[in-house]
Amino acid sequence: MDNKSLWQAALGELELSLSKANFTTWFRGTNIVSQENGEVVISVPNVFTKEWLENKYNTEIKSTIEHIAGPISKITYKVGRADKLKMEMKETAKEELLDFAAADAPEVLYNLNPKYVFESFVVGETNKLATAACQSVAKKPGVSYNPLFVYGGVGLGKTHLIQAIGNELKKKNPKKKIEYVTSEKFTSELIKSIFDKKTDAFKNKYRKVDVLIVDDIQFLGGKEQTQEEFFHTFNALHQANKQVVLASDRPPKAIPTLEERLRSRFEWGLLVDIQPPEIETRIAILQKKAYLRGHELPLEIYDYIARNIQHNVRELEGALNRIIAYAELNNKKPDMALAQNVLGSLLANPKRKALTGKKILSSVADFFDLPASDLISKKRDKEIVLPRQIAMYLMREELNLSYPKISREAGKNDHTTAMHACSKIEKEMDKDEPLRHNINLIRERLYIG
Amino acid sequence: MKVTLLKENLSKGLNIISRIVSTRGSLEVLGNILIKTEKGRVCLSATNLEVGINYRLGAKVDSEGAITVPARLFSEFINSLPNEKITLELNGDTLISKSENYESNIKGISADEFPLIPEIKTGKVMDIKSSDLRKAILLAAFAAAIDDSRPVLAGVYLKVDGSKVTLAATDSYRLAEKVVNVKSGKTKKEELILPAKTLLELARILGEFKEDLNVGVYLSDNQILFETDGLDFISRLIEGQFPNYRQIIPESSDTKTIVPKEELLTAVKIASLFARENANNIKVSMKSKGVLEVDSGGSQVGQNKAKIKAHVEGKDGEASFNGKYIIDVLNNLSAKEVSFEISGKLNPGIIRTPNDKGYIYIIMPLRN
Numbered sequence: 001m002d003n004k005s006l007w008q009a010a011l012g013e014l015e016l017s018l019s020k021a022n023f024t025t026w027f028r029g030t031n032i033v034s035q036e037n038g039e040v041v042i043s044v045p046n047v048f049t050k051e052w053l054e055n056k057y058n059t060e061i062k063s064t065i066e067h068i069a070g071p072i073s074k075i076t077y078k079v080g081r082a083d084k085l086k087m088e089m090k091e092t093a094k095e096e097l098l099d100f101a102a103a104d105a106p107e108v109l110y111n112l113n114p115k116y117v118f119e120s121f122v123v124g125e126t127n128k129l130a131t132a133a134c135q136s137v138a139k140k141p142g143v144s145y146n147p148l149f150v151y152g153g154v155g156l157g158k159t160h161l162i163q164a165i166g167n168e169l170k171k172k173n174p175k176k177k178i179e180y181v182t183s184e185k186f187t188s189e190l191i192k193s194i195f196d197k198k199t200d201a202f203k204n205k206y207r208k209v210d211v212l213i214v215d216d217i218q219f220l221g222g223k224e225q226t227q228e229e230f231f232h233t234f235n236a237l238h239q240a241n242k243q244v245v246l247a248s249d250r251p252p253k254a255i256p257t258l259e260e261r262l263r264s265r266f267e268w269g270l271l272v273d274i275q276p277p278e279i280e281t282r283i284a285i286l287q288k289k290a291y292l293r294g295h296e297l298p299l300e301i302y303d304y305i306a307r308n309i310q311h312n313v314r315e316l317e318g319a320l321n322r323i324i325a326y327a328e329l330n331n332k333k334p335d336m337a338l339a340q341n342v343l344g345s346l347l348a349n350p351k352r353k354a355l356t357g358k359k360i361l362s363s364v365a366d367f368f369d370l371p372a373s374d375l376i377s378k379k380r381d382k383e384i385v386l387p388r389q390i391a392m393y394l395m396r397e398e399l400n401l402s403y404p405k406i407s408r409e410a411g412k413n414d415h416t417t418a419m420h421a422c423s424k425i426e427k428e429m430d431k432d433e434p435l436r437h438n439i440n441l442i443r444e445r446l447y448i449g
Numbered sequence: 450m451k452v453t454l455l456k457e458n459l460s461k462g463l464n465i466i467s468r469i470v471s472t473r474g475s476l477e478v479l480g481n482i483l484i485k486t487e488k489g490r491v492c493l494s495a496t497n498l499e500v501g502i503n504y505r506l507g508a509k510v511d512s513e514g515a516i517t518v519p520a521r522l523f524s525e526f527i528n529s530l531p532n533e534k535i536t537l538e539l540n541g542d543t544l545i546s547k548s549e550n551y552e553s554n555i556k557g558i559s560a561d562e563f564p565l566i567p568e569i570k571t572g573k574v575m576d577i578k579s580s581d582l583r584k585a586i587l588l589a590a591f592a593a594a595i596d597d598s599r600p601v602l603a604g605v606y607l608k609v610d611g612s613k614v615t616l617a618a619t620d621s622y623r624l625a626e627k628v629v630n631v632k633s634g635k636t637k638k639e640e641l642i643l644p645a646k647t648l649l650e651l652a653r654i655l656g657e658f659k660e661d662l663n664v665g666v667y668l669s670d671n672q673i674l675f676e677t678d679g680l681d682f683i684s685r686l687i688e689g690q691f692p693n694y695r696q697i698i699p700e701s702s703d704t705k706t707i708v709p710k711e712e713l714l715t716a717v718k719i720a721s722l723f724a725r726e727n728a729n730n731i732k733v734s735m736k737s738k739g740v741l742e743v744d745s746g747g748s749q750v751g752q753n754k755a756k757i758k759a760h761v762e763g764k765d766g767e768a769s770f771n772g773k774y775i776i777d778v779l780n781n782l783s784a785k786e787v788s789f790e791i792s793g794k795l796n797p798g799i800i801r802t803p804n805d806k807g808y809i810y811i812i813m814p815l816r817n
Contacts, residue, residue: 020475021475021476021477022476024475025475025476025479025498046498046499046671046685047567047670047671047672047683047685048496048498048501048564048565048566048567049498050567051564051565051567052564052565055565079670079671079672080671080688192596196773197725197726197728197729197773198728199728200728201728
C-alpha cells in the first residue's frame with residue numbers, strides 16, 4: 001500500500017468536486033503519512049488547514065479514499081510534514097555551528113538531485129545525441145563542448161541530463177565546485193545581492209566554480225541586467241576553460257529578447273536537442289520506471305500507455321503510477337482491462353474531442369492577430385497565406401481531417417491547396433526554427449484555451 | 450445580526466486585525482474579515498493561514514449573527530467616517546452600515562466559508578507584560594534573516610526558563626539576544642521558534658494598546674497563542690532546532706568604547722553613503738586617547754571619516770563591519786549611550802547598552 005499514490009488518486013478526484021481556489025488553499029502540502037488498521041493519518045501544513053479539513057471536508061475525503069481503497073474506519077489530521085521535518089532537522093544539525101569570526105567566504109553548495117544520474121536515464125533515438133554530449137562533457141569538462149546547450153520540450157529529461165553531468169563529476173572528484181542553478185534563482189540571487197549591496201560576493205560565487213549548470217535559461221529573456229551579469233560570468237568561466245552547461249525549452253534563436261552577444265555565445269559550443277521519445281523508447285522508459293518501483297506489468301499495458309501518451313515523459317510516469325496504485329490498492333493483478341479502466345477517463349480528454357477546424361482557425365488567427373475571416377477569405381497577402389497554411393497543417397495533424405474537408409474549412413475549393421499547405425509547412429518546419437516554435441505555441445494554446 | 454458600536458472602537462479593532470489579512474491568497478474569503486457577535490460583544494477576526502487574530506470590542510448587540518466582508522473596503526470605509534455611532538445590520542449576505550449621514554451596503558461572503566481560527570486555551574507557558582514583550586521583540590527580531598532559505602533563521606528563538614525569558618535572532622551575520630525577567634512564578638520550561646515577521650506584527654499590535662497589559666502565552670499543537678484584553682493572536686511555530694548561538698558570544702574583548710548613541714548612528718549613516726559600492730564596508734577604529742573613528746574607506750565616489758569623542762578602555766584597535774548592521778541595532782535602541790567592543794580585526798564586535806545587562810548584539814567583522 002503506497003501512501004503517496006493513494007493520496008494522489010484521492011486528490012485527483014477531490015479536485016474535480018471543489019473550486020480551484022478552495023482546492024489549492026486547503027490541499028496544498030497535504031500528505032498521507034500512514035494507514036494502519038483502517039485509520040488514515042493525513043499530515044497538513046498548518047492548524048488552519050487541519051481545522052478546515054476536519055470540520056468541512058472530512059466526509060468528502062473519507063468517501064473519496066474509500067472509493068479508491070475500500071472502507072476505512074477514520075481519518076486523523078496532523079500538523080507538520082513528516083519528511084520536511086526530518087530534512088530541517090538535518091539541515092539545522094549542520095547549522096549548529098555559527099561562526100562569526102570567519103568573514104565573507106561565500107561557499108559553493110551543490111544542489112543537485114542525486115536521483116538524476118546517467119544510469120537511470122533511458123536513451124532512445126531522440127535523445128541519443130544529447131546524452132552522448134552530456135556524457136562527454138562529464139568525462140572532460142571544459143574541454144570538449146563548451147558551452148553545452150541542451151534544449152527540448154517540457155518533461156523530456158533536460159534537467160535529468162544536465163544534473164547527471166554534475167552528479168557524475170561530483171562522484172569522480174568531490175572537491176570540484178559544481179553549481180547548479182535555474183536562471184530564475186540566478187536572477188533572484190542577483191537582485192538580493194544588489195539589495196544587500198553584496199554584488200561582489202555574488203560575482204565571486206559564480207566566477208569561482210569549476211562547472212556552472214544553468215537550467216531554464218529562457219527565463220533570462222528580457223532581464224537586461226541579469227543578462228549582463230550572466231554575460232560577464234559566462235566570459236570569465238569560458239576564458240578559464242571552466243565548463244558551462246545550459247538548458248532551455250527552445251534554442252537560443254527562439255528566445256525572444258535575448259541579447260545578441262549572449263545568443264552568439266550560447267551557440268558557440270554545441271547545441272543539442274531532445275525530441276519527444278518514439279514509441280520504443282516510451283515503452284523502455286515505462287519498463288525501467290516500473291522496474292525501479294519493483295513491479296513488472298504485462299507488455300500490452302506499457303504499449304497501451306505509450307501509444308496514448310506521446311509528448312511528455314512526466315505524464316507517462318504519472319499514468320504508470322496510477323495503474324500501479326490502483327492495482328495495489330484493490331489487490332488486483334494489473335491487466336489490460338484494469339489499465340483501460342484506470343486511464344480511460346484520463347485519456348479521453350474532453351478538450352481534445354471538442355477541438356474543431358473552426359477552433360483551430362480562430363486560434364491561429366488569434367495568434368497572428370488577424371481577423372478569422374481573413375483566413376477563409378480569398379486574400380493572398382503573405383501575412384495571411386502563412387497562417388492559413390499553418391491552420392490547414394494543424395487540422396491535418398491534430399484532427400486528421402481529410403484534405404477536401406480541410407480545404408472546405410479554409411474556404412478553398414480544391415483539396416490540393418490543403419495538400420500543398422501541409423507538405424510545405426512540414427518542410428519549412430525542419431529548416432525554420434521560429435516557425436516550429438510558433439506552431440508548438442499554437443498547439444499548446446489549442447488545448448489550454 | 451444587528452449591532453451598534455462606536456466608530457472609534459471599530460476603527461481601532463480594524464487597525465489591529467486588518468494587517469493580518471492575506472493579500473494574495475487565491476481564496477477570496479481570506480481577503481475578508483469576519484465580524485460576529487459573541488457574548489454581548491463583537492468579535493473581529495482575520496487570518497492569512499499563518500497567523501490568526503481575534504479582537505473583541507464592546508457593542509450593543511440587538512440580534513446575533515456573523516458575516517465576512519472585504520477587509521480593505523470595510524476598514525477604509527469605517528476609517529473615513531466621522532466619530533459617531535455606527536449600526537451594522539445584516540440582510541442576507543449584505544452588511545448594511547448606518548451612521549448619521551452615511552449608509553452603505555457591502556456584499557459579504559457567508560461566515561461559514563471563513564477559516565476556523567483554532568482555539569488554544571490549554572498549555573499556558575507564561576505571563577508577560579506587553580511592554581516587556583514588545584520591547585524584547587523590537588530588540589531581537591530585526592536580526593532574523595529576511596529570506597526563508599534557512600527557515601530556522603527567519604525565526605526568533607524564544608526560551609522560557611523560570612522567570613527568565615530569552616528572545617534571540619540571527620541571520621548568521623549578526624545576532625541579537627534579549628533577556629527579560631517576568632514576575633509571574635508559574636512558568637514552564639520551553640524552547641521554540643516563531644516567525645520573525647509575525648512577532649514584529651504582534652509588537653505593532655501591542656503598540657496600539659495604550660495601557661501596559663498582561664499577555665498570557667499558551668502553546669499547543671505547533672501553535673502559539675498570545676492573549677490579552679479581548680485579543681487572541683495565534684501563530685504557527687517554525688519547526689527545527691535553533692543553532693547553538695551561545696558559543697559565539699565572546700567572553701571578553703580587547704577594546705571597549707562608550708559613546709553617545711546618536712553620534713555613532715549619524716557617523717555610520719554618513720559613512721554608509723560613501724561605502725555603498727563597497728558592500729557597506731565601514732572601518733571602526735578605537736584610540737585609547739579617547740577617540741572613535743568611523744571611516745568609509747575609499748571607493749569611486751570618495752571617502753568619509755568621522756571622529757567621535759569617546760571613553761575608550763583597553764588597547765587601540767580597529768575592525769571593519771557592514772554599516773547596515775550597526776545602523777539596524779542603533780535604530781532600535783532607546784538608550785542615550787552604547788558600548789561598542791571589538792577584539793582585533795577577525796573577531797566579532799559587540800554592541801550593548803551600559804544600563805541593560807539583558808541585551809547583547811554581535812556583528813561579524815568583514816575581512817579586507
